[in-house]
Amino acid sequence: MSNNLIINAKDLIKNFGIFPAVRGLSFSLKKGQCVGLLGPNGAGKSTTMRMIMGLCTISGGRLDVFGASVKNISRKTKSRIGLVPQENNLDPDITVRENLEVFGRYFSLSNLILSKQIQKLLSFMSLCEKQTLPVNVLSGGMKRRLIIARALINDPELVILDEPTTGLDPQSRLLIWTRLMELKKQGRTLLLTTHYMDEAQRLCDQIVVIDHGRVLDQGTPKDLIDRYVGAYVFEVKKPHRLGLEKLCVNFEDIGQSILYYTRFPDEVMAQLSGTSQYNYRPANLEDVFLRLTGRNLRDN
Amino acid sequence: MVSFFSTLAVIYRQFLVWKKLFWSSMATNIANPILFLFAFGFGLGRFVEVMGGVSYMIFVVPGMMAYSAMFAASFETTIGSFSRYYLHRNWNAVLSTPVTLAELLLGEVLWASFKGTISASCVLFIGWLWGGVESLSGALFCLPIVFFSCLCFGSFGLLATAYAKGYEFFSYFFTFWVTPMFVFCGVFFEVNKFPDFIQSLSWFFPMTHLVMVIRPLTTGLPIDLITILTHGSYFVVGGLVAFSLAYFKIRLKLFD
Numbered sequence: 001m002s003n004n005l006i007i008n009a010k011d012l013i014k015n016f017g018i019f020p021a022v023r024g025l026s027f028s029l030k031k032g033q034c035v036g037l038l039g040p041n042g043a044g045k046s047t048t049m050r051m052i053m054g055l056c057t058i059s060g061g062r063l064d065v066f067g068a069s070v071k072n073i074s075r076k077t078k079s080r081i082g083l084v085p086q087e088n089n090l091d092p093d094i095t096v097r098e099n100l101e102v103f104g105r106y107f108s109l110s111n112l113i114l115s116k117q118i119q120k121l122l123s124f125m126s127l128c129e130k131q132t133l134p135v136n137v138l139s140g141g142m143k144r145r146l147i148i149a150r151a152l153i154n155d156p157e158l159v160i161l162d163e164p165t166t167g168l169d170p171q172s173r174l175l176i177w178t179r180l181m182e183l184k185k186q187g188r189t190l191l192l193t194t195h196y197m198d199e200a201q202r203l204c205d206q207i208v209v210i211d212h213g214r215v216l217d218q219g220t221p222k223d224l225i226d227r228y229v230g231a232y233v234f235e236v237k238k239p240h241r242l243g244l245e246k247l248c249v250n251f252e253d254i255g256q257s258i259l260y261y262t263r264f265p266d267e268v269m270a271q272l273s274g275t276s277q278y279n280y281r282p283a284n285l286e287d288v289f290l291r292l293t294g295r296n297l298r299d300n
Numbered sequence: 301m302v303s304f305f306s307t308l309a310v311i312y313r314q315f316l317v318w319k320k321l322f323w324s325s326m327a328t329n330i331a332n333p334i335l336f337l338f339a340f341g342f343g344l345g346r347f348v349e350v351m352g353g354v355s356y357m358i359f360v361v362p363g364m365m366a367y368s369a370m371f372a373a374s375f376e377t378t379i380g381s382f383s384r385y386y387l388h389r390n391w392n393a394v395l396s397t398p399v400t401l402a403e404l405l406l407g408e409v410l411w412a413s414f415k416g417t418i419s420a421s422c423v424l425f426i427g428w429l430w431g432g433v434e435s436l437s438g439a440l441f442c443l444p445i446v447f448f449s450c451l452c453f454g455s456f457g458l459l460a461t462a463y464a465k466g467y468e469f470f471s472y473f474f475t476f477w478v479t480p481m482f483v484f485c486g487v488f489f490e491v492n493k494f495p496d497f498i499q500s501l502s503w504f505f506p507m508t509h510l511v512m513v514i515r516p517l518t519t520g521l522p523i524d525l526i527t528i529l530t531h532g533s534y535f536v537v538g539g540l541v542a543f544s545l546a547y548f549k550i551r552l553k554l555f556d
Contacts, residue, residue, distance in 0.1 A: 016556075053396055057555050075303070075398040083396040089389035093317040102316065105309035106397035154397075 004031040006066060006158050006189045007052060013060030014047050014213070021047045023213040024061065029158075034180075034190040036204035038197070038289060040298040044213040045193040046086055049160050052191070053083055066158075079107055082156035086163045086193075088143050090135045096146055097122070097131040100153055107154040114153075121149040124179065141172030148176065152183075159183060161192045165199060177202060197286035207285070209292050216292045221285050228291045229261035229283040234268055236260060237277040244268060250291060261287065302406060306399045310407025311414075318415075329368075329422040336364055337430055340488065352490050354519050358434055361427035362515040363487035365420040365446065370507055373416035373450035374478055377457030378470050381408050385461065391554070401551055405458060409543065412454030417447045424518075435520030442514040448532060449510040452539035456506075459542045462549035481507035486515070509534045 007029035014022040022044040029035050037045050050056035052065055054073030063070045066077050091099050097118060104114040122128045125145040130138065138146065144164065151159060161180070165173040173196075180203055184190060194200050200207060201221045208218040217224065225231075230249040236242070237257045245251055247268050250261040261283055262268050272278050318325065337360070345356040352359050384390040394404050424439050433439045460473040484498055485491065485507035491499055502508045509531035516523040 055392070055395055055555060075400075078396075078398045081396075085389075085392065085396065087389050087392070089393040091313070091390055091393070092388055093320075094313075098316055102309070102313045103393075103397065105312050106306065106394060106399045108303075108305045108309065108398070150393075 005029065005064070006031055006033075007191065008064040009048070009061070010063075011061035012048070012051070012058060012063050014044070014051060014056065015059045021213055022051075025210065025213060025215055026061075027208045027215060027218060029189060029191055031157075031189055032184075032187050033205050034184050034192060034203055035206045035208060036200040037191060037193045037208050037210060038200055038285075039193075039210040040293050042298055043211045043293075045210065046162055048210075049083070049162050049191070049193065052160060053081060054078065079154055080157045082151035082154060082159045084148050084151045084159070084161040084164050086166070088147060090143060090146060090150070092135050095132055095134055096127055096138070099135060099146060100150055103150045104153045109154065117153055117155065121152055124152075124182075125149040126175065141168045141175075144168060144172065145176065148179065156188070158189045158191070161190065163193055163195065165194065165196065173199070197284060197289055201285040209289065211293045224288045225283055225285060226263075227288075229287040230263040231283055232262055232265040232268070232280055233283045233287055234260040234262065234265075234272065234278055234280040236272065240276040242271055242275065244271060247271070252291070254295070259287075261291075302400070302402050303398075306403040307407045307410065310394065310399060310404055311411050314407070314411040325418075326422070329372075329419050330426060332368060332419075333364055333423040333426040337361070337426060337432065340364075341430065341432065344488075352515070352519075353521075354434070357427075357430065357432040358519050359515070360488060361423065361430070361432035362439075362442070362518040363511055364427065365423045365442065365518070366449075366485075366507060366510045366514060367482060367487045368423050369416035369420035369446045369450055370453045370481055370510070371478065372419035373412040373453040374457040374473075376412035376415050377408055377454045378460050378464075378473060379467070380412075381458060382461045382464055382467070382470070386464075386466075395554070401554070402547060405543070405547055405550065409451055409454040409458060412457065413447050413450035416450035416453065417443055420446045427518075433518050435518060438517035438520055442517050445513055445517075445528070445532065446510070449506060449535045452506050452535035452542070455539045455542035455546060458546040459549075462546040462553065481505050484508075486511040506535055506538050 005028050009028065010026050012022055012025040025044065025048060037048065039045050047056060051058050051063055051070060054070050058070065065073065066080060068074065068077060091102065094102065100118045100121060101114065104117060109117065122131055125148060127142065127145055127149060130142060135143065148164060165176050177199065180190065192200070192203060204221060206218065207221055207224055209216045219227065228250060235257050244260050247264050248260045248262045252259045260268060265280065340360050341357045348356045391404060395401060421443060424433065427433050428436060428439065456477065460470060464470060484494065484502045485505050491502050491508060494502065513523065513528050513531045
């Protein structure tokens with residue numbers, strides 16, 4: 001029954017001293033799915049990922065990875081996971097190719113498999129020409145590609161990606177997206193965090209929105225959009241006196257204007273015609289995210 | 301269980317880096333003893349004709365061997381390990397693979413011991429050319445002992461790394477751990493020339509035990525196996541204690 005659950009978290013808790021980073025998180029990841037873990041800074045995303053890798057002890061609840069508790073995560077389980085960490089922790093003292101080679105050794109890969117994997121991954125991530133260069137001379141995008149290649153060295157069934165495209169140019173992001181789609185097609189399970197909602201919408205089958213260490217809601221991107229923000233967003237300048245609320249899934253006062261989220265754009269437009277200053281666009285995951293987690297800054 | 305292959309993989313990474321820096325590493329390993337032996341052998345040797353029953357040069361070569369091994373091993377698991385852990389976040393990357401923390405740390409200490417032994421070998425080579433080694437076979441027998449002692453020195457370095465919050469912390473380590481071993485543990489002078497309380501303090505440091513074992517060996521003086529094993533057990537116990545403390549502290553720091 002739970003055989004195809006790659007990750008199963010139930011009431012997961014993590015406290016750092018007295019600070020509760022994760023407080024009762026429940027979600028699961030089926031084989032072959034791409035699940036996006038979305039949340040503002042400090043929501044508990046990276047901590048959750050570290051717990052899945054056994055890099056962080058759990059304070060309470062249950063967390064099963066490949067059907068076994070992470071409490072004593074086995075070598076075998078770890079060899080089925082590839083991690084793309086948020087920080088660029090490539091080895092600066094050795095070359096691009098050597099970074100992959102050394103990592104393969106950590107997984108005790110045989111020389112034959114290792115050299116095949118290195119060749120395959122260098123071309124998969126378009127790094128063949130850079131293989132003899134030291135890591136320090138790579139651009140941000142290349143470093144990120146190398147980190148992804150490194151995470152794939154053991155041919156993992158589960159790939160965990162912590163903000164894989166943060167800070168990259170559009171071309172690099174596009175290449176990484178294409179590659180992640182290919183990984184999905186190969187049947188791998190992906191767990192992704194990102195602050196780019198277009199990225200999540202494009203790649204993820206399932207979205208889990210978390211904040212303050214708790215799940216706010218989860219579902220497919222389409223479901224979540226429909227549930228919280230309908231199909232279209234109208235931004236209407238204040239002041240105006242319209243009874244738009246009854247046509248809307250949700251509305252929100254953002255100061256100078258009001259946002260109306262609706263499934264009936266034509267009706268809303270008819271009401272608005274000639275009376276108010278407004279603009280509109282299709283609703284997206286970012287609207288859902290902001291509805292769920294609010295518009296206030298989080299870094300403090 | 302500690303896996304041999306995982307530990308070897310950690311060492312392999314170090315080896316790869318060392319291979320690139322081989323010549324610069326050798327240049328410093330060779331130049332250091334030349335500078336020291338020149339200064340102490342010629343400089344001090346002119347005023348001190350005999351120490352411990354042998355010429356000063358013969359006296360100081362095993363001391364320098366022990367010191368440079370200790371320094372190299374300590375440096376590797378402090379500045380070296382700390383940089384990999386703190387600056388490059390290399391440990392985080394390693395630990396996301398099947399390699400365990402115990403294997404990672406063991407690899408660090410084993411590698412430090414290798415570097416310490418290389419360093420001592422260079423001193424031995426220069427000291428031998430200089431005429432400061434009476435028994436070459438005894439001196440070669442020193443090298444595995446030096447390797448063993450470096451497991452202890454490396455573990456103490458790792459313990460400092462476990463508690464370090466920044467590079468500044470290591471000035472304590474070098475001032476209160478490395479320097480006393482340089483001056484109070486029989487490297488340049490006989491330990492029994494010091495006041496009693498310094499003497500008892502000096503036996504606390506593993507360095508004194510190392511010097512006590514390798515000095516008779518390079519000078520060809522008699523030393524029995526029991527003495528070697530007695531001093532050797534000090535490295536084992538000290539090393540195990542330091543390694544365990546370092547392991548638990550680092551585990552707490554990384555995983556909690």
